[in-house]
Amino acid sequence: MKAECDDCSWTGAESELDKVSNLESRVEPGGAMPAGECPKCGALAYIKCPACDGEGLVDFTDEEWSAMYGVPMSGYKFTGMEPETMKRCPECDGKGVLDLEDCGPHSWKDGV
Numbered sequence: 001m002k003a004e005c006d007d008c009s010w011t012g013a014e015s016e017l018d019k020v021s022n023l024e025s026r027v028e029p030g031g032a033m034p035a036g037e038c039p040k041c042g043a044l045a046y047i048k049c050p051a052c053d054g055e056g057l058v059d060f061t062d063e064e065w066s067a068m069y070g071v072p073m074s075g076y077k078f079t080g081m082e083p084e085t086m087k088r089c090p091e092c093d094g095k096g097v098l099d100l101e102d103c104g105p106h107s108w109k110d111g112v
Contacts (some may be wrong), residue, residue, distance in 0.1 A: 006042030046097035052089035
């Protein structure tokens with residue numbers, strides 16, 4: 001999987017990441033679990049959510065939009081008054097990154 005540094009924007013394979021040092025002091029309770037440490041700058045690196053491309057938001061499906069507005073999103077005439085045109089990404093729960101636990105085995109964590 002592709003990883004991205006939270007600081008210097010380095011991107012690369014998850015296998016290129018270093019083991020996270022001092023994890024307990026660098027991740028807040030409830031925060032996203034990093035995939036590793038950036039090999040370039042040492043900051044935390046995460047697996048960017050492929051479903052929302054790291055944005056944390058995705059478009060409503062036509063079915064969801066129809067349930068709210070009575071017409072599919074593809075046929076809706078936008079007025080700019082809609083409260084929401086996107087929803088929180090269900091894959092990453094709106095965080096934009098996948099938690100380590102959601103990504104399967106990891107070389108530095110699981111000895112893979």
